[in-house]
Every structure is written in structure tokens, then in C-alpha cells.
Amino acid sequence: MPGGGCAFVALKAGDCLSVTDPEGLQAAHLFAFDLAGRSAPAALGLSDAAEGVALEDLIAGGGEGTREAARLLAARGIDAAGASGRILLCADAAPGAAVALAAMTDLLAIVAAPGADMEPGCQDPPTDLAIGVSRAAGGRPDLPPPLAEVKLDLRIPAAQARAYRVKKGDYIQIIDVEGRQCADFLAFDAAALDRGEEFGLDATTTRTLMGAAFPGPGLHSKYYDARQIALVEVVQDTVGRHDTFALACTAKYYEDMGYPGHANCSDNFNAALKPYAIAGRNGWPAINFFYNTAISGSNALTMDEPWSRSGDYVLLQALTDLVCATSSCADDIDPANGWEPTDIHVRVYDSAEAFSKGTAFRMSPEAAPRLTRESAFHPRTSALTRDFVEYRGFWLPRCFSGEGPIAEYWACRERAAVMDLSALRKFEVIGPDAELLLQRTVTRDMRKLAVGQVVYTALCYAHGGMIDDATVFRLGSANFRLVCGEEFTGAWLRARAAEWGLKVWVKSSTDQLHNIAVQGPLSCDILEEVIWTAPVQPALGELKWFRFAVARLGGPLGAALVVSRTGYTGERGYEIWCHPKDAPAVWDAVWAAGAPKGLKPLGLDALDTLRVEAGLVFAGFDFCDQTDPFEAGIGFAVAEKDEDFIGRAALARRKANPARRMVGLVVHSNEVVGHGDPIMVGRAQVGVVTSAAKSPLLKQTIALARMDIALTESEVEIGKLDGHRKRLPAEVVPFPHFDPKKTRVRA
Template sequence: MTCYGVLHDFDNMGFQTPVRAFPGFRKAREGVARVLAPRELLKQELRAGDLLSLEGPGQGAALQIAVFDAAGRPALAALGLQPDAELAQETCDIAELLGWISVNGGDSAAGIPACTAKLTGEPLLLKAAAEVTAWICCPANREQLAFGGSAGNATVTWQPAASNTPLLPPLLGDTRDEFTVSRATAMSYEVKKGEIIQIIDVQGQQCSDFTAFNAAELQRGEEKMIDGTATRSMVRRAYPGPGLLDKFFDRDMRPLLNVVQDTCGRHDTFGLACTARGYEERGFPGHVNCSDNISESLSRFGIARRSAWPAINFFWNTWVDPHSHHIMTEESHSRPGDYVAMRALEDLVCVSTACPDDIDPINGWNPTDVHVRIYRPETPLRRAVAYREKEDAPMSISQNSAFHERLEPLTQHFAPARDLWAPVSFPSHGTTGEYWACRNAVTVQDMSGLRKYDIAGPDAEVLLQRATTRNVAKLAVWRGSYTLMCDEAGTVIDDGTLFRLAPDLFRWCCGSEESGRVLETLAQEMGLQVRIHDMRGAMPNLAIQGPKSRDLLRKITFTQPHVPQLDQLKWFGVTVARLNDREGAPFMLSRSGYTGELGYEIFCSKADALAIWDAVMAAGEEFGITPMGSAALNIIRIEAGLAAANAEFAPGVDAFEAGLGFAVDLSKPSFTGKAALERNAREPRRVLKGLLLGCYDVPLHGSPVYQGERQVGVVTSATRSPSLEHAIAIARLGVEHAGNGARLEIGQLDGRMKRLGATVTDIPFIDPQRKRARA
């Protein structure tokens, strides 16, 4: 491949050389700490001189380490280690490692030599003598995982060696070529159909303008390139992302590129690459600009020069202000090593820039380089987006769940659920069919995106009594309760179900990793003797929901006499069971769910996920079992009046305003946020209520609710109810306007030009006594 570059001298273009006045923006070589869950195998690429620090949950814990060179051969000596055992495959989820060994030419059928690292309370420090790949495992058997009481988490910290070369992300496959686009320049290049282009932000917060032309059309004299208007119209959003809406189109609506992976998720498709005129009108004549760079770089292909080039502006953070409708911008969200990977759907001529703008926040005020890799067509690359537990946490790429092998033949409609791909709907039944199956028969749903934490130790109850809003002292063994975590202002941090598996052992199933951080912080502040085990992706789970769910589970559930039997489980009861008989796969079984119907949830090891899925589907065949996706679940949970994060509860909304006061026990001696909630409970200003709409129009989240000309509330969730045969909404209303039967209006078209009449009612909309779930 030939690359044509524009070789401007960036420091002699008539403006001041950028200086690193904002040192906090560029963080390419800091240590990265990752938490290792039970049974998890962590892969870490190492270069010579890199350091690994291993720290366990307590004295006596042990990790297993396997190390390989680029050819898939064992290389423990590169970390100064000697093998003392084989990697215990029954105590870790090893499938990814076996696949990696095979792909890299090793023998995956042979035993895997490993070193057992016994952790004594002090970090174990290892230094790489060569370029290798390390795999670290926190061993645990499947029973420990499902039944509680696993060894806990370890922390693995990687510190890259000091280097003057850029720290690029690991290769995605077999590269055909790669090159760096130096700051303030552009480079054009050719790719063949099927090849993958990876555009990498080397140091973070650096915009890279990009466009592509159909090479065959260029040969015929037609300049058919990516068209931003056609693309936005076809994908119905500002920027295509991995999934169904993932393509860039030309003006004839022919797809040119398929977005496969995107680790940033914030880009611009509204404007042009920067232009000479744009700098001139702000007092910087002669400033190097991307449009001129693009023209010069593409000239060798006979492409006509333009003073302004429309482009996809990767890593440029823009948005449309919802009030002024102005296009806004600020520093990019991209971090060092963030990238976009796209598969060419035609032979293409492409151009990439490293934007020179140093007078706006576009490039973090400090333009840097962009790196481009071209991968061969046979490179296997799954769809993925980036996920971070919090803004400064290490990035992980979205994974397929443990049930994906069974889900993928049934649907291609997946969406990110935290760090996993979760099915949205199944075309064989459709969202409405899935809804009625849950109402009338039984459904199965992959809910593995839930977060699970085991809290163990003599002070576990003390910690949870402080952290949650219900009285944990009243929670019996083999029982669970829906509860909240709040901050000091009474704002809901997270909701979830807390199960008690033993006097000093609890399992918290929730929606956010912030729960785990809150528990860790409180435990340290209070000096408690307790461990918080983050189960991360080690415990996938299924929801079995609907009136036939108990009949299904009777066919496959085996329980020992010392734990509750299936038919003894009341609402929010929990037990431990096995598949079919005493030798079957272990799992935790709870009578819980998010549908308002009779339902159960199964929590198991990844190693047993497919066997459990197959057993559930086989046993459910006579009851008409139907897989269910997130779209149908959302309809059912709204009908059931169940709260969702960033809808009913959100920053600035306390537990009572979120409609979750039933989960707050103000008679408890103390818990975080109690004082604020006591005050707010005495004089509530807003409450959560239902709205019945006499039409099929479904208002959007955030739609204003009016009494005459005055806004008195806001819609938090809405759907079209198949059971009620009209639209319904959950809304947060001022108490003066929240009486049942009150007539209000939901504003559309800027809240003024169109109104939907609505009648205030209680929630749930269906089965207000929860008789279905209690049946």
C-alpha cells in the first residue's frame, strides 16, 4: 500500500507552537489496576521491562499464572517463575485461553504449565524480561461460586516500562500495513473490500478527520464519498455504532464502511474538517488546516480540490444544545489508545488527518499524532464498544455473555448492557409475542449484565445495615429483599436485591459498580471485618418469568434436604440447587424478577451456563417457553411500575421522589441518607405516579407534564400497554397535582404545540397488589 502524506512543518505555520499547559490531559503510561473475579482469567500483554503487581484478598490466597511467548509456547521464565503445577481447568473459565493458544500456534490439548503464587498480604512484584502474554487466574470451584463463600478478588496492576515510543493498543489481528499521521498532516491510502481500518488516538483527545471514496466509482470519474446526511438518515442517529445501525453510506445510500468496534463513542458528523477560512475569521491567517491537507493528500488520485471537506470527525466531542440548538464542543472524551475499527464494504480510497487546531478545545489544546492500522480481510473481529466502570477506570471491550452461543442463532438484535451484549428482541416472536409469553406462559431472559457482590465476614450485617435502606437484621437466612443504597442527600445510588445465604454471608445483586465502591469505602471508614467480593462476569444469570415458570423449574431442579425446596420458596426466597440431580451443575435459585409476574432467577458459573440454558429450554418446551429481550421487558416493567436507573431514579432524585419509599425503613437506627429522607418524607414536593393516556402516542422520557400553561411534572418512562390497549406513562409530579383522577397534559413539539391528555393514577398499572408475583 502506498501512503501519500502532507508534510507541513507544524511549528512554522505562523502561530505559536503548542505547549503542554494541561498536563492532566495526556496519560499514556500510568499503571492500570484490574480486579480479578473468582474463576476469571485475566490476559495481560507485557513488553520487556513491564511490571506486574499481584495483590490478594488476604493472607493464604493463591493465584495461578501461565505465561506464553508470541508462538503460544510456555514462557514462565520470562517473569522469573518456574512451573509447579498445571493450570487447574476445573477452577477457572479457560475457554478464551485455549482459543488463544490455538490461534497463536500452541498446543491447546496439552496441559498448561502454571506457577502458583501464594499471596502473603504484601504485593508480589514481577518484571518481564521479554515480550510475553501472561494469564492470571483466581481459582474457585463452581460450588463456591454459586453457593457463596468464594476466595474473593485479587488485584493485578500493570505498569508499562518507560519508553519514548507511543503506547498503542494491542493488535486486533494480522496487519497488512500501519503508519502514523503526524500532527497537523493528512495521509491518503487505499484499502480493499473486507479489510479493516483501525484509527487510533495515540495520546488521547485528538480529532482525526476521515472520509472514504468508492474506488471503482473514482475509476469511472465519479467522486462518491461518505455522505453525512445520507448516513444520519439511514442509521437514524448522529453517528453509527457497532450493532445494527453501524454503517457509513454514500450519497446513493450504498454502504461503504461497517463500524465494528468503537472505544470512544463520542464523535462528530455535523460539520466540516477545519478550513483556512475558519482560522482566518478568528485572526489566524495561514494556519494549517485539515481541508487543505485532505485536498493535497488526495490530489494524486485525481480528486478535485475543495476549500472545505465534509468529513467524519473521529474523537471530536460535539452535540446540539437542546435549548439553543447551537452545535457545542469541548474537550474530547477519547483517552490514549482509543480507536475506531471499520470494515471496508467496497474497495476504497481513504484519507485520515491529525487535526492541527490549537485554538479550540477540540484537541485538548494540544494537537498530537494519529495512528492507522490496516488488517487483512480474514481478521476475525467481533462487534464491541468500550465499557468503563467509572470515568478513570480501565477500559474493557464489550463481551458476549456466557449464553451467547445459544442466543446468536435466535437473533442479531443486540445492544450493550454494561460490558455485555444483550438481546433486544427475537424476530421469531417479536417484542409483542415475547410480552404475551411472559404474561401467559413462560420466558427466559439473559440478565448477566447485573452486578453481583458477595459480602462475607463477621461484620457483614453491620456494613449492610449502614449501607442499605431496609433493616438487614430482620432478613433471615434463605431470604432476600429489594432495597436501596442512598447517599447523604437521600438520592438513590443503586437498587437491587440482597440475599442472605448464611448468618455472615450476603449476596447483593444490583445494577451498578458504584455499589461495590460504596461498600468498600464504608467498610474502610468503619474499620469493619468484612470482605466484598466482586463477582464481575463470573456469575451469569437467567430470568425465568411467567405463570408457568414454577412448573418448568420443577422438572430440572434438585435441592438437598437442608435448604429450601422449590415449592417452599416464597416471594424473594432463595436457595441453592443443582441441575436434575445431586451430581448436576450447581446454581443459586431465587424467586425474584423484574416483571411483576411469578418468576425466578438462576445464577450459575460460566462453565455451566450452556448446560443450564439447554435444560431450561428443553423443560420449557411443553409450556411454550419463549426467549425474551430487553424491549419486551421494558414494557412489562413499566406496566408493573418498577423503577429503572436514569429514569425513575437519577441524580438529584431522592428515594421517595423516585417512588421507592416502600423500600425505606425509617425505623432503622441509622443508615446513609436517613436524615435527609426523614426530612423529605415529612414534606414531599414531588411523587411518582402513573398517567393513563387515551391514545397510542407514546411520550418520550423527559417530556413535560402540564396543568394548563404551567409545567407540573416530567415523564420518566412510557410505553404502549398491550394489556390496556393504550399508552401509559410513569411521571414525577408535584404533590399538588398528583391526586388520582386529576387531568393533566403531556407536552410534545416543544411542549406547547401538541398535548396528550392524561389521567393520574396509582402504579402499578396492572396487578396493584402484586398477586401474580406472590402466587
């Protein structure tokens, strides 16, 4: 449950509820109501617990989940007025503090994580709580709460199928009730059926038009019929792994496996669709939601247990009037349904409802899904483009309408550009042992980091492979802010703090700090018009590379900010960190000051070209847990410090006995080069391309590559097709390709 928000839980007599504060310093409050709508904290043993936040105030705060809680309360006739919570965990709790409660009767509970907005110069964000429910003996998983008022509530028992009508614009939610259960889905144009014509979903057409095995929310979200007319659109998906290239299970499959007469989805569909005069088939091509299949490297169709868990769902929108059919797959002879078919549930919502698009982001395999969210700058960026991509749980612009990546690139190199980088993960590392925790976990020497300074560093596993790269801000003697790309980094730091018994808190602040970067030669001129700093802070023009200042927008009474002289483009630039509530004002001020100077918005496509030119590495491309900082080309971030840190011995060994190194490539071809392409000398592979781009400035294709340390040749080839049948000539060169002495970024 996200910090500052709440979650709604239905409990039955005998169920146990647990609430845990993984990060520490986060209060937990609980509201309990019996089925008559009366406040009933005694039914959870909370009669003597201190009163907490008022329910009206919690809902008025507008945190995540509060709108849903208000709707569910209203649907049950429960009046929030006058209801107060009970304090489960205080705001001074240690990381991992937990409480467990047993329900004495059936209850409706709201668990809240109250907290005020965090200013950028502070380090007190409201953070997540973990909620667990252990059902009484014989209890079955509850369905997730409805997303809105339900028009159709349809249970599909295990190994059966049902057909139903859906109006144009209505939403169809297909829910895996207990997890690991496949649900085949068919949809037909209802108007065409009335004319005696049958046009249903066509997997081959869909895959061809979408260029993907299965559509997901975003740009590539639609399923088509053979006429190339879209019938349904994917709006939300909490699983992210399905299959659209196989048949729903058939009688022949079971007969060939030695199970004649076995129930199967195709025959179940034939029976369900008979009232609609749809001719039966021996095998129905279907959307196989939750079906975990793949094509192996040898071109074989493989399967394993589904990724879906109890309550996971896909939300679709009907793009015309439809006749739909959904099955609960009958397969119990292989891993397709975890060897035990269970129920599927379908809900239909009215077209008047509004649902955000999103796919699930999970920090770890066991984490609850969180749908893709918009940054606080989205109201401004979405007015300039509709081309957004999902990046680590956020929608970020790929490029902007009317400009395009090339124009955005040149704006950054010649004038200035502004981009939304709010998807970066931020962690407040505070407490007496904050410096010690970071000293033991990052490769830089934290004891040399001054207040107001920023440093680029790596975090490594014991074997030397990288977890992440990060920038660390020092806000005080025992106050740090770590900014990185991987959400797991915070959990890893907390685990190390607990392992070593350190008095330190690692608090997630990603949702309290959104940020834009203003990059380019004119960035200082633009921001000097909008950034105010107190006399005890450096003025913007005085801010040196990798330093930051606590600032205000426009003047001493403006919105609170932190401004750092950092970036990811190789140009002089700044990042502005603000609370989400102030993001539109920050964007507007920067835009007003920058537009006369040629400021342009910048998307991820142009940013990728800029960072490849500047030799700046990217997680998952230029480094991973199998590469060390030296192999990633950031060996400068490994300090010679006396104290031990995780991975130190392995890094010393790897540095003394290097196997691979990062190099630059200039490709003597206009053909596309990409991540993972092999680098060849004769028949031997000697390296791999990690990142590549066509450089507008250098007028050639360039790449970053990881090469065998023993390679002496400067002329190599990049293998395409099978690596041998097509070769592109390339030359090994130093990197970065652009401004190797960093004169521009230091200007």
C-alpha cells in the same frame, strides 16, 4: 485486567510496573521474558519469589486475554512450555493490596489473575487486578497490542494525513496514540474511482439513514455514500463519542481565527489524495473520530476536549474495496486536540480475522474500557434473533424474530417466558463484618434477613439521592450476595468498608454468575421438571416469594444452580443463576420443558412494558441520584431500623417534608409518550413522565410519573413539542396499574 484472565505488557528499562488487587483475595502471578524470549524474572527483582501457575495451564484455561497472550508470544517466538510465573500477590490479600516493580532491562511481561470457576452457591470468584505502568523519563505511550496479524502498519504524524488502499472485508483500526487527538477519516469506492466516478462518505446520508449523529457498533453501525451504499461498518469503539456532522478543519477556519497559513486537515487530505486523481476541496466532510462536538439546546455547535485516551481506537470493516485517508488533526488553537496535536496510528487486518462487535463500557471515568460482551446464553438467544442492543456492557435481545414484543408480552402474562438478564451486576459480600457493612449502606434491616431469604432495597448517598436499587441474598451468617444494575455499587461498598476499617470483602461475581428469568403463571410447572433440590432445601413448589434455594439441574449430579423466586414482570416467576459454562445446558433444559406449555423467549422491549404495568422502577428513568426512594415510589424499602445508615437523616427529613411523589397516569391518547415529557396544568409544569408504555392488557397508554406533592388535580396534560403547542390529556391514577395487590406474583 479481568479475573481468571491475563494481560500483556511491554516494559522498557526504567519503567515501573504496579499490580493492585482492588477487591482482595485475588492472586496475582507474573511471567517475564527478555527480548530474546528467555524467562527473566530477575530483571524485575523476582528471583526469590515463589513459583506460581504454569504458563501452559494459564493459556489452556481460556480466560479473557489468554488467547491474545498466546498469539503475541508465538509472534515473538516465545515458547510457553515449561515457563512458570512468579507470585506477586497471594490469594489471601486484603482489598487494595499492591506491589510495585522496576524493570532493569527491556521486557515482555504477562500478568495473570488465576482462579477457578465459581459455583453459584459459593462466593470465591476470580476478580479483577489493576495494572499500572509508569514510563521512564522521556518515555512515550506504547501502542496497544495488535488485534491480529497486521497487513498495514501506518503512523500518521501530528498535523499530517496519509492515504491508503483497503480490500473489501479488511479491518481498519484507527488508534489515538497519546489520547485527546482527533482523526478525520475519508473513504471512497475504489472501483468507482477506477471508472472516473467519486463516491465518498456522506455525512448527511449517513445521519439520515442511521438516525444518529454517529454510528456505533450494533444495529446502527454503517457509514454511507450519497448513493446510500454502505462503505464501512463500525465493529469496535472504545471511546463512544465522535462527530460526523462537521468538516475536517479548513484553512478558512484558521484564517478567520487570525492564523493564516496554519496547517489543516482539508489541505493535508488534498495532498494525500492527489495520487488517486481525487479533486481537492476547500473543506472535506469527514468522519471526525474522537472529535468531541455537540449541538447545544440553543442549536449551537459546541466542542470540548476529546474523551479518548492513550490507546483508544475505532475498528472499521471495509464493505467494498476502498481508497481511504486518515489525518492527525492539526488544530492547536482550541480544545479539539487538547491544545496539542499528537500522532494517530492506523492498522489494517485481513478479512479472514473475526472480531466481536462492541463499544466500550467503563465503570468509572478512570476505568479501563471493556468491550461489549455476550452472555453465556448468547449462543441460544442469537439462534432466535439478530436484534441485540447494548445494555451496560452486554449484548441483550431487544425482541425475537417471528414473535415480536406483543407476542412475548402475552406469553409472559398468560403462560411463561424466558429472558436473559445476565447483565445484572453481582457482588459477593463476605467476611465477619459483611452484615455490618450492608446494615450501614442499604435501607433495609439486614439483621432481620434470614438465610435463604432475599430482600429488595435501595442504596443512597448522604443527601438521600439513590445510588442504585438491589436485591440482597443471604447465603450464610456472614455471607451475602448483592444483585443490582450499577457496577459502581461494588466500588462504593468497598470504599465504605475501607473508610470504616471493616473486615469484609466485596467481590465482583458478574462474570461467574449468568442468569435467566422464567416468568409467568406456568413458570413453576415448567421448572419443577428441571430443578432438583436436596431435602435440606425447599422444593421449587415450596419456594415462597423472595426466597431462594441452592439447587441442581435435573438431578443430584446436575449443574450447580441457585434458584430464586424473584423477577421483574409482576408475574409469579423465578430466576436461575448458574456458572457461564452451564448456561447452554440450563437454557436447553428450560426450553425443552417449557415449549409444550407455550414458553416463549422475552426481549427487553416486552420486559419494559411488563415492568411499567407492574410499577417496577428502572434506574436512570424512574430514579437517579437526585431522587430518593420515596420519590421513586419505593418508600417501602426504607426500614425503620435503630442503627444509622448512609442517607438516613436525609431520608427522614425528606419523608417528613416531601416535595414530589410517584403516581400512575392513564393517557387518553394513542400518541407516543416517553421519559422526560413534562406534565402540565395550565402553563405550569407540575411533574415529569419517568416511564411509559402502551399496555396490551389495559388497552391504553400508561405511565409512571413524578409529580409535585401539592398537586390536587386528577386531570393533567402531557406536553409535547415545546410543552405548550401540543398537549395530551391524562388522568392521575394509583399505581401499579396491573395487579396492585401483588396477588399474581405471590400466588
